[in-house]
Amino acid sequence: MSVKKPSQRLFTQQTILAVAISSLSGLSVAQSDDLQELELEEVITVGTRVAGRTATEASVPVDVINSEALTKNGFTELGQALQTSAPSFNFTRTQVSDGSDLFRPATLRGLQPDQTLVLINGKRRHTQSIFGNQGTVGGGSAGTDMNSIPLTALQSVEVLRDGAAAQYGSDAIAGVINLKLKETVDETTGFVQWGSTAEGDGDTLTVGLNTGFELENDGFLNLSVEYRDFDRTNRADNPLWHQGDAEGEFQSFFYNSMINVAGGELYSFGGVSNRTALGSGFRRAAASAAQNVPQVYPNGFTPNIDNEAQDESFAIGYRRELQSGWHLDSSIVYGQNEYDFASANTINPSIAAEYLANNPDASDADIAANAGPSAGHSASFKFGQTTVNVDLTGEVEWGDSPLYVAVGAEFRDERYSIGQGIPASYSCGSSNGSSSFPSVIDPNVFASCGFQAYPGVSPDAETSTSRDSYALYVDLEKNLSDRWLMSAAFRFEDYQQIGSENAGKISSRYDISDSFAIRGAVATGFRAPSLPQRDYQAYGTNVNNDGTLARAFIASAGSALPKALGVNNLKIETSTSVSLGFVAEWDALTLTVDGYRIQIDDRIGLGSNIGASELQGNQAALDALAATGVAEARFFSNAVNTTTEGVDLVLSYDTDLWEGNLEIALAANYNKTEIDSFNLPAGTTEQQVFSNVSQTFLENGQPSERGSLSLNWSDDKFSSLLRINYFGDTEVDQFAQNHIPIPNTLPTSVVESAVLVDVDFSYDVSDNLTLSVGGNNIFDETPDELASNEVLDIISRGAFRYPLRAVPYGFNGASYYVKASFRF
Template sequence: MKIFRANSLTLAIGLAMGSTTLMAHSAEETSMDKAEQEVETIMVLGTRVSNRTATESAVPVDIITAESLTRGGFTELGQSLQASVPSFNFSRTQVSDGSDLFRPATLRGLQPDQTLVLINGKRRHNQAIFGLNGTVGAGAAGTDMNAIPLIALKDVQVLRDGAAAQYGSDAIAGVINLSLRDSTDVTSGYVQGGTTGEGDGDNYSVGVNTGFDLGDDGGFINLSLEYRDADGTNRAERDIGGSSTIPKDTLSDEVRWSQGNAASEFKSVFYNAMMPVGEFELYSFGGYSNRTALGNGFWRNFDEAAKVVPQVYPDGFLPRIYNEAQDTSVAVGLRGDINDDWQFDISGVYGQNRYDFDSRNTINASIAAEYKVNNPSATDAEIAANSGPTSGYSGGFRFDQTTFNADVTGVVDIGRDAPLYVAFGTEYRSENYEIVAGELASYSCGSTNTGREFDSVMDPEKLADCGFQAYPGLRPDAAGKADRSSYAFYLDIETQLTDDWMLGTALRFEDFSDSGNDLVGKISSRYDISDSFALRGAVSTGFRAPSLQQSAYTAYTTNLGDNGELINSFTATAGSDFPSALGVDNLKLETSKNMSLGFVLNATDDLSLTLDAYRIEIKDRITLGSLLSAEDVAFSADAVAALAATGAEQANYFSNSVNSTTQGIDLIITHKADLFGGDFNTTLAGNLNETEIDSVNAPEGIPEDVALDDEQRSFLTDGQPHERATLTFDYSRNDWRGMVRANYFGETDVTYFGNDHIGLPDGILPTGSFQPTSIVESAVLVDINLEYHFTDSLSFSAGVNNIFDVTPDELGADEPLDFITNQAFKYPVRALPYGFDGITYTAKMNFIF
């Protein structure tokens, strides 16, 4: 089989714009050990080392093997990466619409859409939806990491450095490349089950991977199947909201609220293939995944006249949101040698994400209200029969992306011992975005939807809410399509100035049809002071184009207003009347400057250390603003009128509101030793990270706290831990292998759900004042895993994650969230880096033949 030549210098400048991932394809694998050895020799993102961190590159690169990703008992890629890469964060959030399926994946404390994700070196499409207000990563449509099955992965490489000059838009924080398996003549798989210490959240997953040779010249196809099913968890407690039979301020007979993971199901199939065609290689990869989750909103109390129809729900109800996400992708390309010194790679990649919402156990209170207005003598039974559906389609989002690349890499002899390593190419990308309206009952005011509001069936002094509770349907006037295209050219050059000094440069020009163009560059260098010590660093400029999800999004949702009341809210399209009245007519490019400096120390053959400091300055950073009421924008008559025209009580919009600086340090220490006849490996990895707001881009005449309020500030600066660390001990001897890992998470502190957000009067709390912010305390979670190999083909492992059952501090009476949920919620629900499930148990059987 032909194997393309690869060199760490070539690859440090290669893969730009999704250029080819160069690696050796193994034709045969007969054991898990052999598969692991192949992972250790691959070359991606400028490295070919067996250590966890790429110690021979000019910028920090982590390599996480498939075995490492799956040993902790995790079944989702995002969770596994969080446990392996301290600068990677995978926050949990609750009761925030689509967050039941996706979680924001962030690198170095930035937004999800400021990290570029590749598969086999090719750009992966983003998700069609993003987190809304009050979440980490609000307004950022990143890549859905959990749509990728773990069974399909050979390894993951994480480039922790600004790389927009090499890879294009989104690579401000770094790049994550997912390499698919390419083994043949071997079938491997697993069966895993687990539960929590509370006895809920039962889950199981199965995965199978197999490969076949195609012809006799190295062709192959590798197939992966994975299925996961998980029951929900619930840490809510009995509440004092009352019912038709229980007085208010008296504990309910049962737990009626829900605070925990949604019940979910995941199905996927992926493939990776290559076939020699003459002197070239025709390759293809892709996959399909489908995920569903049944989440929920806040409990609707029996006496909330605007939201409840007592003839249907006499004691109140818990509205449910059924989320469904579908991802489809396929890549096809041709690569090969032009001559002895030059190679080419031509490819096309298509990816699509579909996200849909169904509302369940809900109601549109205005339908019953209209019926009663037209039939004032109607009986309760007649009102119930004419109150409309209690479930239905609330709408959906679509995003697809098509990318074409033409890349060339090679060497140029310049009359010196070391040649120039060159990569250049071009990219064209087309994107489409669509908002799909829900069914009539999901958004209408009454069954006729004539624009009139109606007195509620409970209280004629209050108007009934329009649309489904929890997730009001997307209206036809919000539905629509948007599209754009972009093209780019890049050039990378790298060489050894001396035997010890490497220097690389990159330039990239990219133009977007809807938001402009930019020329960015990067200089990277590494100097080997000795065989064991090297300095490395990079300086670069970068950019990120506003996504279609940001520039074209609009929807009505239900959010918290003053005093913790749920009210109708609206997100306005960029350039529409409301943001225009506040001085924001469009979105423009984010621009960045990235600097890093570090060193690599291989103290002995068994001990290595890397330390890298970084600074990322971002101008015109795009944020989703906080929801503004008429009182908030009273200084602008046009804004008040535009808000009134939406029919919502509060509205927000996207803008380039922030200039920020993020700086930090990454430290990784690895040590190998022989202990009692076995191998004992230790890895300490840590990250210190801090983001500061340099200035606010408030249009003339607009107050800064309208352009960026304290709530947004808190998520940007304190919504993710400033300190993260993992300490892993791995021991193997004969057929046994054990792992102990301690994960440290620093504190988070956000305004959302604190009294600075809710604004409850202190007079209603006899013991003092409400807490101004919501804090999730720092914590150390310890995981243990033990594995035994019965044969070369069969092994069993068991694990306990969070063995000391660590959870955030429980809410006290002085927490606004405790008050507005009638004491139902036990823990905070925002900016949760480690969740609140507590101890979990897993058991897993692995096989290979």
């Protein structure tokens, strides 16, 4: 095993940057109408409700990333493709955290996944039914599953990098991502792509097809299908362990349509997707008395988590121009996300232990035959959302220029449920009694309960709940002069059982000259606690040294234990944000720089387990804990108040070079989040409400610095892309001393800064066929390997090579691909 020295990494990074800088020399300036990777001249639909505005004309920063830029690399997932083009967007790779083999925490400006609102065609998208584990980026939050959307269906992606709750409602504290579906007709496009890593694993086959048809009365129907089959990668030094991506499949179908009827447009869009992934947990050693049954697994085993995610959505709406010149848009959007978890290559050790306790003379064959199932369903989570909108937009004559007005109302119904697993997935013994049994290996050690890796949900944790909300908003925009644009928005939103909140925003843009403008905004925002945060409850079982069961519990908001500690319910998160920047345009060069500061009060977090010894003096809390029948419990609360500060820079340049066209896009982000204070209920501590692990993930789990430089040169037949991605370092308190108490270990887990280089070469064989070949991370950059005194290295017995959490660019190393794209 070789560890790359810092001097070697520095030399590599300097060489890459030198090549990039030298390639920029000797350029001549020329205008071009070609789309750029971070398009600044395309008409936008977020950040303003005035038709026809472009990104550079807006009073807030908006990036438009076209479909060509999203697909001109080897990435087949939307989240990864966005990360290369929008540095304020982060898509952390995580392993051995429940569900992470399918969903990744997608974040904007370093905030939580559920603090970014995702739209499709300008309409609210539903979120995930599960939240990230404590001890991961985005822990405790259920954001939108970006990877459920196929790249084949997208025309472009708009990224509004500014607080927009006053315009779009809850979850838009960090910003808004709008996914625009294709509307093309009389054209069929598609691709077949195969890729693999430099290690020879992770083979991925992806096939996409899009076609469109004209309908009567200038209508259209656009259809997209996509299929992906991917093998696992493994970077563990011991092949019995698994550190890498899971194997699985992805299938999706999306549509977008419109027909002209009754003087207006009847539109509809939606889609379904299904993904599976077979992930892995930590290996269970053959001699692990609490975890293994050697009669079934004589050499130990690595348990698997069989994940399946299903998404479905359907939108229908009607828009038309009224006689007054105003425009009406009414719509209904339904969406649902379901995650099912099954365990495979696993066992519930307590079942065999109970059988042996009742049959002390049993043979090994008898024990194996009565050890219970080695696979089965563990849990299911489902979240559904129906949103009804009615919007009116128009103009009111006022002075020399009109006042653009938008008013609207929204009703939303949300439903959430948790389903149980099979009895063997959660039980203690086949009888599921009140105590465990001595293991089949060592009578002095008691067998664990439930499936290894992913213990199932028990019947007493099943949940079915719902809530409604409604909102009213007004949005105003006016040119006070030829050079001065002002916008204002106000929104009122009320949530059943939680309460109401107001949000407002004022933004402005002033053109100092034809080529230079300043812009800024002041806004308040909010985010209502999600149903998974409010209503999630789950039981887990640990076994004490004396064989008694130590059951742990996540208590739902508003239940007896949180109430006894002063947490009657989860409150709405509130924010105040300020942004200030400028837009500069000189011929073919466009530069935008925007600084921001976001203060969030009452951020929701999942606390640590609290036992009876920590509740002494609070009899109500002791009684509540005893009533649950568990030894320890934890709960969500509005744990912390934070401040996030940062700067975004986007530069676009277009020039002639070598009888072709060179497009340059530079985007960079600096971002830092700090905890200002804690909201501690009486009788609790910081560690109980928001542990060191959670604190470090919130403040240091995502890179503070990100950058991307893309150089795209093309002529009539040939195009080439060089993209340089920079990731700052991360440092978290996970798999370290404060998480697992092993003495003499390193205090934190660090992922060092890195430069990753991607290339793509494409050739138009004909008007109908393009062949491409390329590589991502071609210099095989990976995190530094674990030191011998890091906890993860110790508990994996040297099998794990790299950190598992807070890895923004993964640990697979270099990968390569070939692609055939067609059009007819």
